[in-house]
Amino acid sequence: MEPGLTVKQRQYLRSLAHSQKPVVQIGAKGMGDGVMEQIRAQLAAHELIKVRFNTECAVEPADVAPDILVETRSQLVQHSGRVLTLYRRRDQKPKIELPKRTRAAGAAG
Numbered sequence: 001m002e003p004g005l006t007v008k009q010r011q012y013l014r015s016l017a018h019s020q021k022p023v024v025q026i027g028a029k030g031m032g033d034g035v036m037e038q039i040r041a042q043l044a045a046h047e048l049i050k051v052r053f054n055t056e057c058a059v060e061p062a063d064v065a066p067d068i069l070v071e072t073r074s075q076l077v078q079h080s081g082r083v084l085t086l087y088r089r090r091d092q093k094p095k096i097e098l099p100k101r102t103r104a105a106g107a108a109g
Contacts, residue, residue, distance in 0.1 A: 005075055005087070009098045013048055013077045016096065017085045022052035030058045031067075040072050043088040047096050053082040 005013070023042045026035055042049045051068070053061045061084050069076055074088040089096070 003101075005077070006099075006101055009101075010077055012099050013087050013096070014085065017048055017050060017077060020048070020050055022050040022083060024049065024051045025054060026051065026057050026059075027054045028056045028058065031064055036068070036071055039068065039074075039086070043072055043074055043086060044090070047090055047094065048077070048085070048087050051084045051086060053084075055082070057082075 023046065024035065024039050039049070039051060051061075053059070061079060061082055065076060065079060065084055068074070068084070068086070072086065072088065074086040077085040077087050079085075087096075089098075
């Protein structure tokens with residue numbers, strides 16, 4: 001499993017996602033295989049996406065976010081209200097170059 005995002009990487013991804021509109025909307029029918037497949041496809045196409053849970057949706061974003069992350073192999077960038085921002089790096093030809101990881105201050109080594 002790949003390591004989690006650092007604070008700087010999350011900040012960078014949030015700045016990129018700020019002007020984006022949600023590409024997946026979840027309505028009254030809630031989560032299903034079709035929605036999960038749509039999220040996977042959008043992550044493959046864009047790497048960084050927003051998923052909006054409409055007000056009539058029966059599930060809460062916080063309740064299903066862990067399942068979405070596992071099933072799509074993505075990472076949570078931000079959870080703001082009824083919107084999740086997700087990131088999954090492409091294996092080939094990634095579009096987004098994350099800031100490099102730095103060693104924590106005071107780490108032995």
